[in-house]
Amino acid sequence: MNVSVVLFTADLRLHDHPPLRAALDGSRQVVPLFVRDRAVDAAGFAVPNRLAFLADSLRDLDAGLRERGGRLVLRSGDLVDEVCRAAGEADADEVHLAADVSAHARRREERLRAALEAQGVRLHVHDAVTTAVGPGAVVPSSSDHFAVFTPYFRHWSQQRLRTPLRAPGPVRVPDGVGSQELPSRGDLSGLSPALAEGGETRGRRQFASWLRSGIAAYEDRHDDLAGDATSRLSPHLHFGTLSPVELVHRARRAGGPGAEAFVRQLAWRDFHRQVLAARPRAAHADYRTKHDRWRSERTAREDVEAWRAGRTGYPIVDAAMRQLRHEGWMHNRGRLLTASFLAKTLYVDWRIGARHFLDLLVDGDVADNQLNWQWMAGTGTDSRPNRVLNPVTQAKRYDPDGAYVRRWLPELRGVAAPAIHEPWKLPGPDRASLDYPDPIVELSAGLDRFRRAREAR
Numbered sequence: 001m002n003v004s005v006v007l008f009t010a011d012l013r014l015h016d017h018p019p020l021r022a023a024l025d026g027s028r029q030v031v032p033l034f035v036r037d038r039a040v041d042a043a044g045f046a047v048p049n050r051l052a053f054l055a056d057s058l059r060d061l062d063a064g065l066r067e068r069g070g071r072l073v074l075r076s077g078d079l080v081d082e083v084c085r086a087a088g089e090a091d092a093d094e095v096h097l098a099a100d101v102s103a104h105a106r107r108r109e110e111r112l113r114a115a116l117e118a119q120g121v122r123l124h125v126h127d128a129v130t131t132a133v134g135p136g137a138v139v140p141s142s143s144d145h146f147a148v149f150t151p152y153f154r155h156w157s158q159q160r161l162r163t164p165l166r167a168p169g170p171v172r173v174p175d176g177v178g179s180q181e182l183p184s185r186g187d188l189s190g191l192s193p194a195l196a197e198g199g200e201t202r203g204r205r206q207f208a209s210w211l212r213s214g215i216a217a218y219e220d221r222h223d224d225l226a227g228d229a230t231s232r233l234s235p236h237l238h239f240g241t242l243s244p245v246e247l248v249h250r251a252r253r254a255g256g257p258g259a260e261a262f263v264r265q266l267a268w269r270d271f272h273r274q275v276l277a278a279r280p281r282a283a284h285a286d287y288r289t290k291h292d293r294w295r296s297e298r299t300a301r302e303d304v305e306a307w308r309a310g311r312t313g314y315p316i317v318d319a320a321m322r323q324l325r326h327e328g329w330m331h332n333r334g335r336l337l338t339a340s341f342l343a344k345t346l347y348v349d350w351r352i353g354a355r356h357f358l359d360l361l362v363d364g365d366v367a368d369n370q371l372n373w374q375w376m377a378g379t380g381t382d383s384r385p386n387r388v389l390n391p392v393t394q395a396k397r398y399d400p401d402g403a404y405v406r407r408w409l410p411e412l413r414g415v416a417a418p419a420i421h422e423p424w425k426l427p428g429p430d431r432a433s434l435d436y437p438d439p440i441v442e443l444s445a446g447l448d449r450f451r452r453a454r455e456a457r
Helices: 018-023 038-042 048-067 079-090 103-118 149-157 200-213 215-221 234-239 244-254 257-278 301-309 315-327 332-345 350-360 366-377 391-398 403-408 428-432 443-456
Strands: 003-008 029-037 073-077 094-098 122-126
Touching (some): 018 122, 029 038, 029 048, 073 079, 094 103, 103 122, 149 257, 215 244, 215 257, 244 257, 257 366, 301 315, 301 332, 301 350, 315 350, 315 391, 315 403, 332 350, 332 366, 332 443, 350 366
Parallel strands (some): 003 029, 003 094, 029 073, 094 122
């Protein structure tokens, strides 16, 4: 036997793909396989925005393989059953895939290994494919993971990353391995109107442009809401159409404070993955509980609905929430502000906000999303759990001219800064002319409720 299966998961690319290169070693034939895992669908993670980006990425991956003489094999169902079936059809003796950190992925890997061994097939799992540094590569002497980012980053920065791999040459796929038709975003409904395009080709073009004209200013401008000066590469990292290892290498070659700040964000991504790998329950339970008695969706129904709709009466919060619905993406500063507002100003369970984000974010990722929400709710790795972001102060600092608010709140486009961030203070006739709600809560009242709740614990 001289056939391998490479199972693509969150690594939908040809450049810097260790499992694919290993599967092709020795001029082997290979089955490039992607399985639409029904367990992921059942868990509610197969939402329209991510399915559209996935469809783009699968089609781009298939096109790249066909340029090399191969093709992508698509199956749907139980992942373990489908991989074993494909290996049997191809008479393969080994399967290669990238390591993952979620509890579901790790259980799935154990099941897959046992099932493949039963039919005489070896499973090879590759680290540092979906991360720059694998979760187990950096650990403190006294624990199985770092709970604080700063010491983690210090050790992470000292790691020697592997050299990125070139895209492969010819890919030969054995005959007799059937495939389903590839999906298309045109078959989907309920998409955000301005959803980004997926695929490795688009991702590499976007990253090259970012290196030329964006990364140098990143340190100074990454919090500028109106300037939109972030890389917007998070969807490509989530689906693995770009390699984090390659991104770190190329950013370091570019050099400068902007590149260093960008690499630090990639390290945060790895940090969250090593936390989740060590504490899988953090995907749905407090990492460091404060024994909060959060308001539930039932008890805070009107507040939650206003937050989701971008009608809280706080323009910067509402602008960010409307960006999320329109683009399936939100500026990072907006994510912090909206999360702080829901969890601390409204004192609503962070899981309600995290679920809404996962329903819409094209980069919706269990590790980053859940742990960032906990960081803002004060139940995660944050060393200052009672920190509250004031939306008015933040708006005046990060959107001083009100350009971001005007972009997403057309009903406020005629209001000048700084009044645009506090429209409830406008003179009576001016205020009455706006189709915009009053604040659903006074900031002082929300802060007092949060502090009393934490102190009572």
